[in-house]
Amino acid sequence: MAVAADIPTSMTVSYRCANSVSGKTSEVTPERTEPWTLVGLDSVMSASPWRTFRWHRGQRHYSGSFWSATERDLVIYESRLELARLLFADFDRSVQRILAQPFLLRAEVAGAPRKHVPDYLLLTSTGPVVVDVKPKSRVTKPDNMFVFGWTRQAVESRGWQYEMWSEPPHAELENVRFLAGYRRDWLFDHELLAELRAADLDGTTLTAACQSLPDRPRAIVRSAVLHLLWQQHFTADLTHPLSGNHVLRKAV
Template identity: 30%
Template sequence: MTQDAGRKLLELPIVEGEPVRLGSQWQNRPNQHGVYFWQRTGRHIWYESSLEASCLVVLDQGGEVDRILAQPFRVLFRRASKVVRHDPDFFAVLGNGDQVVYDVKPARRMTEAVRDQFEETARVCEMAGWRHVVLHEPDRILAANLAFLRNARHSRAHPDPVMSEQIGNVFSGGRTLGEGREMVNRRFPALAMPFIKHLIWHRRLSVDPTERLDFDTVATTVPQPEENRCCA
């Protein structure tokens, strides 16, 4: 189906569709494909590079993106454009209703041709009422921290109400992760870490995002309404 760029596109359930293409994977290919589980929708989001996977992790933890689709559509350019077409990497609907088109590109590969392509994409997105965002490599410390936390992001690591209240009380005035985990579970401190990491991922515990996470990291409870569950 072909649609002219315009505000009517805002009404289409694009994010509920299927990727317009899926790349081929073969042995020893530099870009490794995979899928990332998006818990808010229960769907697996396809990616075709480690950078795309890293950007999905950042978007997931940020909490703004509600629904997301990889390779959502193909943009065909007009007006004597230098480029003919482009397949954006992701299309997302945020929690506030905004619709965003994401392109992922290593900073070192932002050539003039790529910039022209993205400028044309941004022009089309503006006509449709979408935002266009180009994502590069995440900050190294942020990426390392999210890699450390991501295994605990799922609902299986969500603490029950009693444990959640206990962790909230322990970190209410600010406390290191090492000390806090021992206060939560004095007999087996390691068993408290998945719950603590889960609450950091979902921003129920606040840490300094510019510092590498370790047991000396200070975490502080972020007050939340009782009905505001951190994960689905």
């Protein structure tokens, strides 16, 4: 299917705003609909998920909620692949906000009414990024390509970025998933973290870093080092399985 050359000005975006009491969501207001070309980023970023998910026996997708260090709150996901993208977003230091199921786009495209809810909206240091998640085996199906095509045009017409995301390299995903276990900063001794940040660990192995403070319990030091890897105070090559031989580099 071909995609219309131009996105019509009649395209609208619908979103659901949440009333907030002491920083916590209390209830969801009725939806709002505005022209896509005119809606403010602040309005969209304050939205509650357009749809939420139910769980039932025998369902094909594994949906749930993930506690995001970026949001310091739960973020929903509809599938294990969406959870993988959420993990990578939470690990990415350029990502400042993560919204799941952020809004509903409506437009007439190729002579028929169309609608689409993207999977994520990320606010990054380089601007908003709208993300759709789909397995590689399904990306090239004509119906999906058509939806992603006009969605990309709509998003890029705002000067935003659009991303079609599929399965990442296995080793990288497993490493990020492992490090996510050390994402909760309140669980770590801040004095210990400060000692590790001040230590000359650039170029040392992960094993050596974990042994760098002999007066501290090694298991506690190891957890703190892995937390600093999650925070990317230290970086390492995550393209192959993480081991004690990985060399740490101090992030610039």
